[in-house]
Amino acid sequence: MKAFLLCAFLAAANALAPIHTSKYAVPGRYIVKLKEHGDLKTTLNILHSNTLFEGGVEVLKKFQKVFNGFSAKLSPRAVSMLQKLDFVEYIEEDAIVKAASIASWGLDRIDQVALPLDDVYQPIGDGSGVHAYVIDTGINANHNDFSGRASIAYDALGGSGIDCNGHGTHCAGTVAGDAYGVAKGALVYGVRVLNCFGSGYTSGIVDACEWVASNGNRPAIGSFSLGGGASSSLDAAVEALINDGITVSVAAGNDDDDACDYSPARTGPAITVGATDVYDDRAYFSNYGTCVDIFAPGVSITSTWIGGTDATNTISGTSMACPHVTGAAAILLGNDSSLSPADIKSTLLSKSISGAISDVGTGSPNLLLYIAEGSGGGSPTDPSDPTDPSDPTDPIVPGGCGGYFNVSGDSFTSPNFPSDYDNNEECSYVIEAPAGQAVLLSFSSFDVESHSTCSYDAVKVYEGTSSTGTLVANLCGSTIPDAVYTSGNQAFVSFTTDSSVTAGGFRATVTFVDPSNLPKSCGDTWTDDTGVLTSPNWPNGYDNNVECEYFVQGSSGQTIRDGASPSSTLLAKLCGSTLPGTYTSSGSNLYVKFYTDSSVTYGGFSASYTLQ
Structure with a gap:
């Protein structure tokens, strides 16, 4: 071998x-x-x-x-x-x-600031010219309530796109039906990702996002009345749609639980919608928390259904609340097609009815959808803003400058993010994983004043809980760094700025991982069938006067210097910036030595090996 x-x-x-x-x-x-x-x-x-x-x-x-x-x-x-x-x-x-399953009085409620209902629906527009993509169980496009404005767009399951469940048609009717819809002039499209039983794969929804981003008509909005456990892939796909200019509404979920534990409900730029009943109480099933942006009617909502061109059904869920917001977004976009997803989200929150909901749940904003003339007194809230009183558990201190984090998946930012940080900042973030785990720190946004040695503004990561620990990374510039990890279960992150230039700052996410899954750095012994060898500080540049020895030991019969010591046969001597080839040992051991002098340093290397 x-x-x-x-x-x-x-x-x-x-x-x-x-x-x-x-x-x-x-x-x-x-x-x-x-x-x-x-x-x-x-x-x-x-x-x-x-x-x-x-x-x-x-x-x-x-x-x-x-x-x-x-x-x-x-x-x-x-x-x-x-x-x-x-x-x-x-x-x-x-x-x-x-499907987030568990008319309509809902329409009556979202055009008036206070109860009782007045049996009138008078919105500020009808969404004409807007293309609404309902990612769900498909659509009964021949339903009379759509008056020819409904189409089948795509079937991620490989079928015809026809709704055999009813859920997708119900949601589409709430978005754009003649009788049951919020935006009665919008064009609505069924994108089928859930089967006849209302379930599907995360990968199918990602595929649907890919299709809509590549093929969807504009201006467009998306509606996701579905959800599952936390999924980075689904969050990334939905966020990509939004970055592509498509406003997205998502259901908060029906588990009477923290919406931040579910996807796509936890996707930050999306509009996450909780459900209320006819009395303005939070629905008993509706998820809540800082990831919820707004509430809308979601109990006993009547809308279009399958089985006939005039079929209807009355059902409940945050799935029914979500398309109310999708329709409202369509109205705003129809009135002004230049609005960005962020503009639409901000406008909906600003117009919303403030303080009307009973029992909103810990961390939730008390905002109810409103799409008539004027405003209900609402205002945009930022769940990541530590000064927001609706988020009493947020560990970030006022200003976003520092904090303590002990939950995998926690995120933190530079002060004022995504706006520029200030001069003369000195922020400390302490991260502590459970015993036996390591800390992995990844950045989704990074813009810190650039310098060859990061001597002006810098993000520094140390082992332990203070700057006296081993320096793991010294970061600056506008390129998002690769993930940084510690060997122990604690990390200390320091963010300091000088008195001159400022920039956009950073957003970092904490993940706790098994340290055995992390690559070793300056010298060690490897016996696994596969592994990764890296230079010290990779990818942030090795130091001067480094001497590292790496030993790869296969079992007898497995077979890169070619052997187990510095005196073994030399296979290759490598330097420069050209990617080398592949090297094969003749026996079961491999010895690699990396050494540097006292002058110039570069980025270093990462090498993978396989024992066969």
């Missing part, structure tokens, strides 16, 4: 690509997200060549518009191999997603 060493001097992750677990995972199905520089074709070629003889791969969908990646059926070996590829950002278990 032989060992193959593939040296990668290109940008790469500090750690093995993490595996994101899902609450309703489907065994053997995964979504793989590549980094921006990752090449999809190359990744799939590597994947197929490494699993050729075991038949452990079936690629299901390829994604390029919403993010760079694919979904596939993968064997455990294929998953393990993908984790080692530098350009894989993460691997997520594919999961079952269900």
Whole structure:
């Protein structure tokens, strides 16, 4: 048997690509997200060549518009191999997603500030010219209430797109029906991702987002009355739609639970909608919390159905609340097609009725949808704003400058983010994982004054709970850094700025991981079948006067200096910025030495090996 060493001097992750677990995972199905520089074709070629003889791969969908990646059926070996590829950002278990199921007085409620209802619906527009995409169970496009304004757009399940459940048609009717719809002039499209029983895969919804982003007419809005456990892939796909100019409304969920634990409800730029009843009480089933943006009618809502051209049904859920907001967004966009998703979200929150809802739930904004003339006295709230009184559990101190974090998935930002931070900041963030786990820190936005040694403004990451610990990373510039990890269960992040230039700042997310899944750095011994060797501080540049020794030891019969010591036969001596080839040992041991002098330093290297 032989060992193959593939040296990668290109940008790469500090750690093995993490595996994101899902609450309703489907065994053997995964979504793989590549980094921006990752090449999809190359990744799939590597994947197929490494699993050729075991038949452990079936690629299901390829994604390029919403993010760079694919979904596939993968064997455990294929998953393990993908984790080692530098350009894989993460691997997520594919999961079952269900319709958020549990007229209409709802229309009557959203055009008046206070009860009682007056049996009148007088909105400020009808959404004419807007294209509404309802991502759900499909649509009964021939229903009379659509008056020819409904179409089947796409079926991610490979079928005809016709609704065989009813849920999608109900939601579409609330968005744009003649009798039951909020935006009675909008064009509505069914995008089928859920089957006849109201369930589907996360990967199918990502595929639908890909289709809408690539093929959808504009101006457009999207409606997602569905959800499941937390999913980074689904969040990323929905956020990509929004970044592409499509306003998206999502159901908060029907578990009487924190919406921040569900996707796509937790997607920040989306409009997350909770449900109320005819008495302005939060529906007993509605999710709540800081990830909810607004509430809308969602109990006993009558709308279009399947089984006939005049069929109707009365059902409840945040699924029914969500399309009320989608329709309201269509009205605003129809009135002014230049509005961005952020503009529409802000306007809806500003127009909303403030303080009308009973028992909104911890952390929820007390805002009820309003789409008539004037305003209900609402105002946009930022759940990530630590000064927002609706979020008493937010660990970030006032100003966003520092905090303590002990929950995997927590996020923190620089002060004023996404606006520029101030001069003379000195912020400290302490992160503590459970014993036996390591801290992985990833950045979704990064803009800190650039300098060759980060001597002006900088984000510094240390082991432990203070700046006396080992420096792990010293970051600045406008390029999003690769993930940073610690070897222990604690991390200290320092953000300091000088008295001159300011910039947009950063947003970081904390993930707790098994340290055995992290690559070793300056010298160690490797005995696993696959692994990753990196230069110290990778990818942030090695130091001067470094001398690291790496030993790869295979079992007897497995077979890169070619042997186990500095005196073994030299296979290659490498330097420069050109990517080297692959090197093969003749025996079961491999010795690699990395050394630097006292002058110039560069980015370093990341190399993967395989024992075969």
